[in-house]
Every structure is written in C-alpha cells, then in structure tokens.
Amino acid sequence: MSGYKEIALRDSCFRPGSTLCPGCMESIALQNVGRVSDNGTKTIFTIGTSCAEVSSLAFPNVVAWGRGEGSPDDFAKSFSIIHNVFESAPTLAEAARDVSDMLLEHGALERPIQVIAASGDGGALSIGLRSLLHTIYRQSRITMIVLVNEIFANTGFQYSPATTPFAETSTTPVGAAQMGNPRLPLDYIHLSIAAGAGLVAQVSPAHGKLFVKTIERALACPTTAVVFVPAPCISGWKFDDGETVHLAELGAQCGTYPAFVWEQGKGGSVKDCALEAAERPAVEEFLGLQRRFHHMVQKDPQSGKFAARPGREADVERLKAWTQSNVERLYRLAELR
C-alpha cells in the first residue's frame, strides 16, 4: 500500500476540462481514482453513458482524460478510455481485461494492464444491472466504480433504483397523491456480494483516506471489485454550493449510505456510522440541506435544527426506520465471509 500523501501527488488520469457541474462529487472521485491508478501499471478505463462521460468525452471539446500534458514516454503512464452505451462499462472492461490477459499469456504483451470501469447508478443498477452482475459473476479482474447520485442525472434527474425513499425526482414528483419516491432502494451491496465480488465497498472521497485506500485495494483484488461512490449531485439533490463533501460525509454518518468495505474471505466493516441511531447525526439534518426533501423537513427558527414538517411526521419516521434497517443490514453484511 502506498502512502496517502504520496498518492495525492501522483498524476491523475482525470484532468481539467470536464464540464461537470462545479461541486460535483463525481469529479472529485474520478480525480482520486485517477491518482491511485498512477501506480506504474498502464490503465484502461471504460465508461458507460453518464454525467461523467458526457461531461468529459464531448469531442471536440477538451477530452478530460489522460496523464500528463502529452502522451507519456513511459508506457505505464499511457492511458486509454472507451465509452459505449449506458449499460456497457463492465462488459467493455471485461473484454479489455480478457484481451490483455490473453496477449500477456501469449507473450504478445510484456507489460500488465489494469482495467477500471465507471458507470452511474442508472447505468449500473437499472439498465445495466445485468452487465454488472454477470461481470461480477464471471469474476473478471476489473475495478468497477459506480457513481451513485441516486438519479439519472444526465437525462434530467429522474428516479433510479438507488433513490432514497421520499426524495423528489423529476419522475417521482411531490404531489397531493405521492410524497416523492415511494420505493426502497435496491440492495446493490448485497447483490454484488451474492454475485461473487471479491471486494464490495461504499465510500466517497468525503472519507478521503479510506476512499483512496479502498481504491488501491480494489485495484489489487484478484476478482471483480465494486466500489459504490455516494455522489451528492448539486443540481439534482438541490443543495448549496460548497456543501458536496459535507453532505457526502453527513449522509454516510447518519446512515443513508454508510461507508462500508468488505472483502471476500475476510469480511468487512461499517466505518464512521454507529449502529445505534442515537449515536449518529439526525437524518433530518441530512434531509434539510437538500431541496429534494423540501416536503419532508423544515428548519426550526428557534433551535436552528431541522424537523419534520407538520403532517409529515409519520413519513419522516418511516424514513428513519429505513435508515436504521439500512445500517443494521450493512453491519450484518460485514459479518459475511
């Protein structure tokens, strides 16, 4: 394992030039993944259609990928990226992995290659769940990054299978008959473990050191490693500028997406999120910072704290009960070997 500071000084393959929204967590995550992957092994990156893709590969604008100012003389620093349709990133990565491995096995390629795939939660958990699970099932030696902003942000902030209950999206609007998203999120962490992943994690760069170390472990994983990255979306979640990292941390601490790292054969752990609700930040504080939950909570002018809106108390309690079950579920999953 490399030192955190040493990694922070490496060349990231995600470079300036993207048109992601200022304050986008995806940009922070990809910059960090890019630095970790500057480890002396050539990197191939595959990416499905997503915010991260349309904002970084929109030729002829600046392509926001590559290491260094020009193509490097060191082959290990050379970098290739391929985009195809929404659901394709794991399969593209698996193909690149297989071809690289076969070329190495033949002696046609001397240098090893590492392969990283990236999708949004829409691309990986909705239209692309088939590809994700089957690539895991086939134990392809790739690192899969799923940027979970809980919406199809790229197409205008529609519901995804990762959307938090009661969140308002453009296809689960708040109205007299429905209070935002009526569904519980898909249990994608458990699905990934069950499909046979070698490493499954849920962590954002808000837990900086943990994030970097987890990506490093993922790249060393002998089978498929899947890292779900909670990615607060400034435009879709509707929060104030400068709150991205704080919100990512708060959401993890209050239990909506706890930091979690698990490895096959070793088990795992929940990080920075207590099992007991009383020991965690209040969920209302997390909701209150986002206008997608405007119908659920309001700020008490006296205390400065967020509390359920009158008439929404039962819904907030249901959301808190789901949050508690979410935390307990991850604690149980951590015990799996």
Next chain:
Amino acid sequence: MKESIVPAAPMAHHTTPSGEIYPGALNLEPVRAAHQVLHETRDTITADGNTAAALATLQMWRCILFAGFPITPSTKYIETVAAHISQQVGGKKRVKLMEAEHAVADYLVGAAAACRDLIFPTATSSVGLDHMTETTRSLGASGLGNVLLIDVYRATANFPLCIEGDPSDTLAHRDDGFIQIACRGKQQIYDTVIQSPCLGMHHDVMTPVMPGYYGIKDSHRNARLVVEPDREIHAFQDRWIKPCPFPGLVNGDTAFGNCVTSRHFQGFKVSQKRRMDRVLDVLPQISADFERQFGRPGLAFFDAVGFGDDGAADFAVVSLGPDFGTFEAVREEYAKRTRLKVAGIAMRLLTPFPRDAVRKRLERTKAVLVVNQAHHQGRGHLTLDVADALADLTTPPRIVSVFAGIGGADVSEITWEQMLDHGRGALEGRALPPWAVFHEGRQL
C-alpha cells in the same frame, strides 16, 4: 508532479489522428505461433453452414477469443467452436459465454478496441441481432473492422414466431453500418468468412462485416465442403490484413467514444459513408486474389446466370439465398417453353448495395422480377434497391415485385413458375399490382 512509484520505462510512440500509438507494446508473432492447426492439407468434408463458418474462424490465427450467446439457428456456430477448442490441449484460444446478445455486442466493442489487429467473431440471428442493435449501430461507425458478426438469417420477431430462415433480420439492419454479404451454400459461407476480415480491416474500409446465410436451409443442412490448409488461409489473410495504423486501447494513449458534438459529427458520418463506398473497389481485388490462390470464386457483388455475351435478356430475376438455386433449376426449361431469354442474379453484397454493377448487369433486360423474401412495408427491400439502381437509365426495364419464401418457406419450382408467369405480364404490357405474394404455387 511527482514521478510514478515505478521508474519510467521509455517506449517509442507516434501520433495518429486517433491518438498516440506505441507500436512496440504489442508483438503478435507469439499469437500466430500459438495457433493450433486444424487442417494441414486441403480436405473435403461434409458440413452444415454453421460448421463451415465456425471452421473458417477457428482456422484464422487472429481469432483467439470467441464470444457468444445461443440463439436458433446460429447456436451450432459457438457449439462447434467450443467443441474444437475443448479438444486443443495446450491451446490458448478461448470461448467467452456471455449472458445476452447485447452483452456479446458490448464485449466485441471492448475486445476489438483493445487490440485492433486481432479478429473478434460471433454468430447470432433474428432477435439476437435486434438485441445487439443499440451497440451494433455504434460499432458500424466505430472503425473497428476487426469485428465479424455472422448473421444466420431468421425472421425477426414478427407475429407469428418463426425460427426458419428468412432475411428479414439482416435486411432490417441495412443501416447499422456493417458490410453485409449474403451467402448460399456451405462453400460460399466458408469462403466468405475467410475473406470478410480482409475487407473489413482494409485500411481504406475499416468497417465491421456481417456475413450471413439462411437459417435452417443453409445453417443446418449438410453438403460437401472443401476446407483449405490453415497455412494457406494465413498467407492469404496476411497479404490483406496489415497492422492497424490507429491505436487500440492496449497499445495506445487514446479515447474511443460515441459522444461527438454536431460539427464533428458530420465529418464522422461523411467518413463512414466514404469508407463504406470503398468496399465497392476493394472487394473485387480481394475476390480476385482469393480465386488465384484457392481456385474458387471469391467475394462478388452478385452471382449471375443466363446472360448472354452481349449482356442482354428478356427477363431477369433478382433474388438472394439458396432458393435462387431452384430458379436455376427451372430457368432453362422455362426459357425454352416461353421462348424468352431468362436470366437472373443472386445478390451477395447487400450493403453497400452495388448500384452501378446491378445497373450495368440489368440495363439490357426488358423486365426484372424482384423476389423479396422478407417482410417489408412497401414493395420490398430488394425492389427498392434495384429500382434505385435502374432509375437513371433512359429506358429502364419494367420492375415487377413479388414476395415469396417469407418465414423461411420453401420456394418450390411451381412457385417459381407462377412468379415468372406473373412477371412475364410486364413483357406483355399488362397492368400489374405494386407487389404480389406467392406461396406453394399460388398467388395469395
């Protein structure tokens, strides 16, 4: 920036319009050396169409990774490949079984982009091809001519379900961007598959190829097949397939993708059309070389019968597939009985449609009977192509459009005679409907 934790290892590289390439990163000679020979000598065997296609790909040293997903009637292709590879002790070729046709198509993109000097084949059919479409349309424009998508023709998912062979699947994918070549007979299937990568990977073309043949009629029925020695196939392909001038993911510093904004979008689409047009020039060259080496006809725009030395005919049939053989069986007798000069062409190159060659072949005919074998909203896919080809003749032959063999139905001798009688009405100046459907000797 701080240097990488591993000391730099300089490698020569140069710039291409598609990114930086590191030529020294890859050396495919060990791949060639690892090829296990299937046939040392020219052998005659009995094989069905799927086996013929499978053997052709297995004999190529550049085919080392075979992705697939089963669908009737193409399944035996991947079964045959798997059976051979399972027997190759110490062999390094692999079968990759995917979870769906869409996954196969995505996998082909990743594999073909990873190494642009290897060939990545698969076989599918009907709704399998439809399921791939989201990605095949990208592939068609990608410049990845090292993809070989064998389509075993089967009716697409019309109601009622049909697993027999009609070409509605391949004809529904005319605009996917693939070079589409129709085969009839096992030998033509084998020979076409061998030549296809030479065409697709030609530096002027760089377009994936979709060779195809009729399901059941050709995929499942056995016939004599001459298979060539592997070394001869390698020598032939090596003359045509040169190292790709553009980087792949493995040997490049590059970006592939679908996301192109509008100004450059136009340029890419023009390039795609120009590369496709180059097929019309390159295909005959490959064909001639194939015939020189193997002594059999190579790729063709179409197979022609019955035209005299002067190219004239009273009446010409345009069709494709194995049912054209039944027409050949009745042609002479019909011509004798009607005292007409009856000729015909069976289309081989469907996309790009060889418009000029078809016009030249048919310009001295009085009437043309186009036999379509796939559902179409109008007068038929082939009819429209033929009409377009003949449109700028001063006195074009009259075109009669019919449908027969839909859903893989046999087109019997009596059906052919009924269609010919119907078409003959054009020579007699009779008014004819825009299209007519024939089956089992009757007009429906």
